[in-house]
Amino acid sequence: MTEEHRIQNEIRVALSPYCVIFRMNVGKGYTQDGRYFSTGVPKGFSDLFGFRKSDGKAVFIEVKTKSGRASKEQKHFINQMILCGAVAGICRSADDALKLIGGK
Helix, strand or coil: CCHHHHHHHHHHHHHCCCEEEEECCCEEEECCCCCEEEECCCCCCCCEEEEECCCCCEEEEEECCCCCCCCHHHHHHHHHHHHCCCEEEEECCHHHHHHHHCCC
8 A cells, every 4th residue: 555545544534524535546548459548537636535524515635645746737626626615625644634624
């Protein structure tokens, strides 16, 4: 398990009393006849997403390690979600995520 995946799991557990959170999985590959395909969501979509139980507000969390940096697309996605009224941000720990959603 990578450091980022460990942080994602810690965030999911910490937020479980306050939010319903899902982990986004994406992938790339080739079909049996050699055609390339890509699955998942648009570039920049956050690692974790869901909603806050108290008010149903959408939540988007980009998870990074202490030294990890968000891409231009990830920053743009987060900003767009905030403009639309969602709770969104970059979190490096479960404590960051609790602060983001207002649970701590």
